[in-house]
Amino acid sequence: MDFDYYNWLLVFLRLSAFLLVLPFFSATNFPVAMRIALGALMSMLIAPMLPEISLKGATLFSLLAIMIQEVSIGLLLGFVSRMVFFAADMAGNIVATEIGLNMGSIFNPLTQQSSQVTSTMLFFLAAIVMLTLDLHHWVLVGFQRTYLVLPIGGAHLNSALFATVVGHTSRIFVVALQISAPIMAVSFVVTVVFAVLSRAVPQMNVFILSFPFRIAGGLAVFGFTLQLTAQHVMNYLHRLPDDLLNVAQLLGG
Numbered sequence: 001m002d003f004d005y006y007n008w009l010l011v012f013l014r015l016s017a018f019l020l021v022l023p024f025f026s027a028t029n030f031p032v033a034m035r036i037a038l039g040a041l042m043s044m045l046i047a048p049m050l051p052e053i054s055l056k057g058a059t060l061f062s063l064l065a066i067m068i069q070e071v072s073i074g075l076l077l078g079f080v081s082r083m084v085f086f087a088a089d090m091a092g093n094i095v096a097t098e099i100g101l102n103m104g105s106i107f108n109p110l111t112q113q114s115s116q117v118t119s120t121m122l123f124f125l126a127a128i129v130m131l132t133l134d135l136h137h138w139v140l141v142g143f144q145r146t147y148l149v150l151p152i153g154g155a156h157l158n159s160a161l162f163a164t165v166v167g168h169t170s171r172i173f174v175v176a177l178q179i180s181a182p183i184m185a186v187s188f189v190v191t192v193v194f195a196v197l198s199r200a201v202p203q204m205n206v207f208i209l210s211f212p213f214r215i216a217g218g219l220a221v222f223g224f225t226l227q228l229t230a231q232h233v234m235n236y237l238h239r240l241p242d243d244l245l246n247v248a249q250l251l252g253g
Contacts, residue, residue: 001114003080003153004123006053006063006077007047007050007152008043008044008047008146009067010053010066010067010070010152010153010165011043011046011047011050011070011147011152011234012040012043013041013067013071013074014070014071014073014152015039015042015043015046015074015139015143016035016036016039016074016076017070017072017073017074017077017078018074018077018078018081018143019035019039019074019082020037020074020075020078021074021075021078021079021081022078022081022082022139022194023037023081023082023085023130024127024131026030026078031231038181042140045206046144049147050067050147050152051151053152053153055133056135060154066152066153069153069155070152070153071074072155073108073146073150073155073248074250075164076247076251077143077146077247078250080165080168080240080243080244080247081139081143081240081244082112083168083169083171083172083236084126084175084233084240085123085126085127085234086172087171087172087173087176087179087236088114088119088122088123088125088175088179088233089122089123089175090172090176091115091118091119091122091175091176091177091179092115092117092118092119092120092121092122092123092175093113093115093116093118093119093227094176094177094180094183094184095116095118095179095183095218096105096116096119096182097115097187098180098183098186098187098214098218099187099214099215099217099218099219100211100214100215100218101116101117101118101182101215102116102196110229113140114218118222125226125229125233126231126233127232129173129233130235132235133234133237134229135237135238136239138234138237138240138241139237139240139241139244141241142240142241142242142243142244142245143244143245144245145181145244145245146244146245146248147248149245149248149252150248150249150251150252151252154250154251154252156251158250159218160250161247161250161251164243164250166248168243168247169237173235175232175236178215178232179225179229179232181226182221182225182228183218183221183225185221186214186217186218186221187214187217187218188208188212189217190213190217191218194206194209194210197216197228
């Protein structure tokens with residue numbers, strides 16, 4: 001096998017796996033041919049900047065192992081990059097449950113799945129923040145820099161890596177709670193107020209009467225806090241290139 005082609009192929013495998021998980025590029029309505037062409041073109045730009053790989057004494061099984069390793073690295077880095085969108089989706093589900101909209105869902109064209117209305121809104125908000133601030137380019141630059149700390153075929157599993165991945169996963173819940181906390185507070189206040197009313201006026205059907213107030217108050221606070229939500233997403237995305245490098249460094253352990 002020609003060395004240059006194999007070097008390009010390994011870069012292509014890691015990059016393609018990364019794009020397969022990354023939002024926008026992984027959308028089913030994003031043409032597969034364009035996705036492959038984009039991965040191939042970017043691999044051609046990255047491969048010449050990497051040190052040469054010695055194939056001396058390499059066997060077919062060792063080459064296949066490196067290929068599988070590069071795909072796994074790309075999937076892991078893509079998963080880390082997508083976590084903020086997982087957080088937005090989770091926050092949307094929490095909001096929908098708190099204000100009584102969890103029975104309604106709409107089609108999300110990016111994920112090609114039905115989801116809660118608020119989940120879709122927050123997902124698109126995260127996407128808009130990422131695109132308007134040019135942060136998707138910084139994510140790709142951060143991915144390219146992972147080759148500086150994690151050369152091809154140099155990955156090693158270790159306990160620090162697992163701890164870091166668990167830490168990143170826990171941030172999904174933290175960001176989701178930060179986004180949905182104001183709406184949860186409004187829902188709690190409405191519940192307390194109507195609980196007091198039910199004691200004062202037992203004949204009042206507070207369960208039915210509370211729904212309009214819960215929905216109106218929740219949606220009002222949801223709208224007022226969208227700027228704060230965008231700030232949470234922005235802060236997370238600004239740290240993302242460093243997070244990719246950190247995970248790559250631990251893999252290179």
